[in-house]
Amino acid sequence: MVLDTALREHWARLLALLIRDYAAVDLAEDSLQEAYAAAVEHWQWEVPDNPAGWLLTTARRKATDRLRREATLARKLPLLVVDAPPEVTDDVDVDAIPDERLRLICTCCHPALSHEASVALTLRLVAGLETREIARLFLVGEATMAARITRAKRKIAASAIPFRVPDRDDLPERLARICSVSYLLFTEGYAATAGPDLVRTRLCDEAIRLQRIVAELVSDSAEAPGLLALMVLQHARRDARIDDGRLVPLREQDRSRWRRTEIDEGLGVLREAVAKTKTPGTYVLQAAIASEHMRAPTAQETDWTTIARLYVRLDRLTGSPVVRLNCAVAVAEAEGPAAGLALLDGLDDELPRHHRLPATRAELLRRLGDRAGALEQYEQALERVGTDTERAYLTARRDELTGG
Numbered sequence: 001m002v003l004d005t006a007l008r009e010h011w012a013r014l015l016a017l018l019i020r021d022y023a024a025v026d027l028a029e030d031s032l033q034e035a036y037a038a039a040v041e042h043w044q045w046e047v048p049d050n051p052a053g054w055l056l057t058t059a060r061r062k063a064t065d066r067l068r069r070e071a072t073l074a075r076k077l078p079l080l081v082v083d084a085p086p087e088v089t090d091d092v093d094v095d096a097i098p099d100e101r102l103r104l105i106c107t108c109c110h111p112a113l114s115h116e117a118s119v120a121l122t123l124r125l126v127a128g129l130e131t132r133e134i135a136r137l138f139l140v141g142e143a144t145m146a147a148r149i150t151r152a153k154r155k156i157a158a159s160a161i162p163f164r165v166p167d168r169d170d171l172p173e174r175l176a177r178i179c180s181v182s183y184l185l186f187t188e189g190y191a192a193t194a195g196p197d198l199v200r201t202r203l204c205d206e207a208i209r210l211q212r213i214v215a216e217l218v219s220d221s222a223e224a225p226g227l228l229a230l231m232v233l234q235h236a237r238r239d240a241r242i243d244d245g246r247l248v249p250l251r252e253q254d255r256s257r258w259r260r261t262e263i264d265e266g267l268g269v270l271r272e273a274v275a276k277t278k279t280p281g282t283y284v285l286q287a288a289i290a291s292e293h294m295r296a297p298t299a300q301e302t303d304w305t306t307i308a309r310l311y312v313r314l315d316r317l318t319g320s321p322v323v324r325l326n327c328a329v330a331v332a333e334a335e336g337p338a339a340g341l342a343l344l345d346g347l348d349d350e351l352p353r354h355h356r357l358p359a360t361r362a363e364l365l366r367r368l369g370d371r372a373g374a375l376e377q378y379e380q381a382l383e384r385v386g387t388d389t390e391r392a393y394l395t396a397r398r399d400e401l402t403g404g
Contacts, residue, residue: 011128016100222277226284232266355384
C-alpha cells in the first residue's frame with residue numbers, strides 16, 4: 001500500500017530528476033524501476049521515513065553502478081545536455097530539489113511527436129503506468145504498445161528534443177499541446193470510440209491525474225485548470241451514464257447518483273480559472289457549459305438558453321464541426337428541433353464517419369414527427385457507431401419507431 005502510494009505520488013517527479021541528472025530517458029527509467037523493485041523487498045521489513053528520498057538515492061546508485069559497468073553507455077544513450085550527474089548521498093530531501101515534472105511533460109508533448117506517441121509516452125513516463133497497462137487501456141497488444149513507446153523515445157533522440165520548459169513566448173503553444181493530449185486521453189475514456197464499454201473509468205482517472213499536475217505546475221494559466229474543471233465535472237456523472245449496461249442520456253440520468261463532492265471541486269476549480277482571464281478559452285467555455293448542467297436540479301430546469309449562448313461563443317472560437325453539432329443540440333432544446341436541424345446543414349462532409357451526426361438528426365426529426373426521416377438517420381448512425389453500448393441504445397430507439 002505504501003509502495004503503491006509512493007508510485008502514484010513520486011514516480012513523475014523522481015523520473016524527471018533522474019532524466020535531468022543523467023541525460024538519458026532509458027537509463028533514468030530503468031534505474032527508477034529497479035529502485036521500486038528494491039523497495040518491494042526492503043520495505044516489507046521497514047518503511048523509510050522519507051520514501052521519496054530513499055527511492056531517489058537508490059535509483060541514483062543503480063544508475064551510477066550501471067554507468068561504471070558500461071563505460072560506453074553515456075555515449076550510446078545521451079539525449080539531452082545537462083549538468084554532470086550528482087553525487088549520491090544517503091539523505092536526500094526531494095522537496096528541496098526543484099520540481100522538474102513540467103520539463104518531463106513538455107518533452108513528452110513536444111510537437112515533433114504525434115499525439116498518439118505523446119499520449120503513450122506521457123502515460124509511461126509521467127503517470128508511471130507499465131507498458132502492459134497502457135496497451136490494455138488502448139486495446140492493443142503489449143508488443144505493439146512497447147514498439148510505439150520505443151519509437152517515441154527514439155524520436156526524442158533523433159530530433160534532439162531538449163529536456164526543458166519552452167521559453168515564455170512558446171509556452172502557451174506547448175501548454176495547448178499538453179492539454180490536448182490530456183483531453184484526448186480523457187475523451188477516449190469518457191466515450192470510447194470502439195469496444196464493449198462506452199465508459200472506461202481508468203482512462204478518465206489517469207487523464208484527470210495528469211491534468212492536476214499540469215494545473216499545479218502552470219499556475220498562471222486559465223486553460224489548464226479550465227480543462228481540469230471540465231474533466232472533473234464530466235467524470236462526476238459516470239455512475240449515472242450507464243445502467244445495467246444500458247446507455248442513459250443526460251436528460252434521463254438519476255442526478256442523485258452524480259458525485260456531489262467532485263462537482264463541488266470542479267465548480268471551485270472553474271471559478272479559479274475564470275478569475276484568471278478576461279477572455280475565456282475553449283476549455284473554460286466547455287467547463288462553463290458542463291457547470292450549467294451540474295447546477296440544474298432537474299433536466300427540465302436546465303438553462304438551455306445560456307448553454308446555447310456559450311456554445312455559439314465556442315463555435316466562433318474553434319470552428320469545430322463537433323462543437324457545431326453540440327451547439328445544434330443546445331439550440332434545439334432552447335429554440336426547438338427545427339432550429340437545431342438547421343445548424344446541422346453542411347456538417348456531413350466534415351463529419352463523414354461520426355455516428356453522432358445522424359443520431360442527432362434522427363432525434364430531432366423524431367421530435368418533428370418525421371418518422372421516415374428519423375428511421376433513415378438511425379440506420380446511418382448504426383452503420384457508423386463503434387461501441388456496443390451505443391449500438392444497443394440506437395437500436396432500441398429505432399425499434400421504438402418500427403414497433404420491433
